Amino acid sequence: MIEHVEPSQEEPTAPMLRLSCQRIKGALSQLEVQAAQGFGGVEVSMLNDNLDTELAGRLLEFCAAVPGGACLSIVHTDLGSGTDSEQRIFELTNERLSRESEKVFAEKLKRDSSKEKDFSAAAEKRRKGQAGIESAVERLAAIDADLGSLEKVKLETPWYLLFSRLEAVNRNSVRQLDLSNCGLHATGLVMLTKIMLELETRAEGVKISWLILDGNELTDIGMGVLSRFLRLSSNICVLQLRNVGITEQGFSELVAGIVTNRSLRLLDVRSNGLIEKDAARTSISGVQRFNKTAEILLT
16 A cells, blocks of 8 residues: 655644745844744745845755754745756757767777778778767867856856755755745756755765655656656655646656655655646556555646
């Protein structure tokens, strides 16, 4: 039997410090670390300014003073760049991997030309190999130039500032992370999931066991990132992905990551109207042959 996990079972019992519709200065003035022991965490919603390094740091300091691990909730606050830079970074990074593979293949083709006994066949292989190498090298240089420019934009985005501070803390204290409706993209997920896996390897500090990403337009490309994370994570218990714009293709890729996962208890993918339900149920059936502990909420 699949165990049902109600979110209330893992929510902090102490009240949350709730900061709504604040500017950074106002939010900072209310984040009194010495008062954190009376709270279960902090929620920032509808922030009127772009989240900056100072606020990100203070939020994490507040969470560090919460006994037993905190809930950090940043919701209805745009953490994106406001441009298509995240999408471009994602596309170019994937293309770079493809071009690197093409270069390796072309180099092998050129090397193998020396094994040909027929002179004309050897020359043709060598020519094709060299052309492939030059084409790949030229495109890789252009990609690196574009990524270099986009990197400058990324370094200033709120999600990057937040995740960088999360990575830099010596002892993580965030147990539940809610980033609902924050304009996140798969590019941000790559960094976040990498950090979460790193936190799992640290001897000290708590692990992020509950991740909420509802309302972000992650689409199918984000499901590949989360699927890889699920395969490697040994601490994630609840993953909420309501209304993230995925189809059955992305759903199928996502649940494939659960097959070997032994920590996940609840995957919530409700309110994703693009998913074809019959195909999704087939995917769930296949996964549940191997993982009988994770509950998947679909409708």
